[in-house]
Amino acid sequence: MQAAKPTVRKSARSHTLRYTAAAILKYASLTIGALAALIPIVVVLFASLKTGGEYSSTGPLTPPGNWLNFDNYTKAFVNGKMLVGFMNTMIILIVSIIGATLTGSMIAYILSRFQFRGKKLLLGAFLLATLIPSVTTQVATFQIINDLNLFNTRLAPIVLYLGTDIIAVYIFLQFLDTIAVSLDESAMLDGASYFKIYFRIILPLLLPAVVTVVIIKGVSIYNDFYTPFLYMPKTSLQVISTALFKFKGPYGSQWEVICAAIIITIIPTLIAFLSLQKYIYNGFAQGSEKG
């Protein structure tokens, strides 16, 4: 008994030592990770608040002299016509999200609650479409948009976001499985029509799934560059992505203005992230399971 005591103490000490070392390693790696994620953005914020002369005479890691110098922001916002970009992005975002929620939940309602000939085929058609990466088919999609006279209209991205968005259908389908069919049945006993059941019972109960769809679609539409770039080159139709992209030419050397434009683009994302954090994490974790 007595002989055993010191060894116990010794192993306990090496145990705590190992734990401390592990803890240091853990927090060090987390800090490096956080710095790697933050520094590229923070230096852009620094540069956006510097004057032209200050920008060229100081290094990127040096904070700005005056934290309230918003000249670059005014310049970027006005000259870059970023308001037009925000307006168009908002219009396209809202119409597409409402459209995707309605069409997605309607087809999901039919596929989950009704039995009919060709149902399997239809489900398969939606499933198969997820395998087609839309970036590969743009060559041919462009001709279709052109033939429909939608080129250079806001409807072009809207119909594309609606037509190729299968993930919403999946999220709704999965969620509908958790809503008891007995709810539909008892409403039918009260004489409610199918339309009434969809609008009064199903759609309100789908709300959590709608939140997921809104987040996933919202992020992807706000950040999409390719679709508006290809289908709406007209300046009056520029969205936030294409408005930002235009800074590449004329402001090539004025990095402080470009940096202000970058931060202007990031602000709405940051606000949305801070206010909807919990929903955003859940949304992406859920949406990915269908990937």
Next chain:
Amino acid sequence: MSYRNQRILIILSFTIIPIALLFVFAYLPVVNMFRYSFTDWNGYSKTFEYVGFENYKSIFTDPKYFSVFKVSLYYFFATFAQMGLALYFATILSFKVKGKNFFKGILFFPYLLNGVAIGFIFLFFFKPDGTFDTVLQALGLDFLIQKWLLNPHIINVSLAGASVWRYMGFNFIVFLGAISSISKDIYEASDIDGANRWHQFRHIILPSIKRIVQLNIILSISGAISAFDIPYIMTGGSNGSNTFVIQTVDVAFKYGKVGLASAMAVVLLFIVVTVTLIQQFFVKEDK
């Protein structure tokens, strides 16, 4: 109205728009793409000639077209770094950590950013005397400084790095969600059995999220093959950073060779679908 008639009415009215959209914007382009790929169409003439397999022949025989697939390899290998980091951070943040939500938020946030903003952020990051060079200098690592976006031997590593920065947070949050759904009892039981963190990772966490890791790897492979946003915005495909999708877009819309571009898109579609089908096969095997 009887439920029988209602049923027909609702099925028709609720499916017609989604089906029309699906066929016009998801399937019709694929069908047309196959058709165009056998022609010499320039995208605007009223007429075109069928040229058989000419377009496919030029893709596979002219090294100019096929060599860009090499660039995908950089993004492909970067995927593994991305998965490794995501898995590492997800694992340590699933245990008790101070400031958990803070680190979680910061690591995930880049994924939400606008693609063009990320392109510019990394142009600023990699430019000569830019952020990266300054950080290296501050750390006394001056000798590592390179022309990150001008040297054709390094440019793809830089761009793939930007891509890891952008997408790591997504895999991280998905893995974190999967790990947190593992029951707490299992950890407690293993604690009693004297398992350490590594054992827990190896024998509890890894087996239960194996499927979702596989799924993410395969998704990233398709992503690597169809890399477009970051290189297009940052370099426009110059200095050897051209990817297959940038090239396809240029061939179609800059040089007006819709026939050839369609053939390239068919090749790409074929590769991506094959990869996805292999994944589906593996996932089924696992169940």
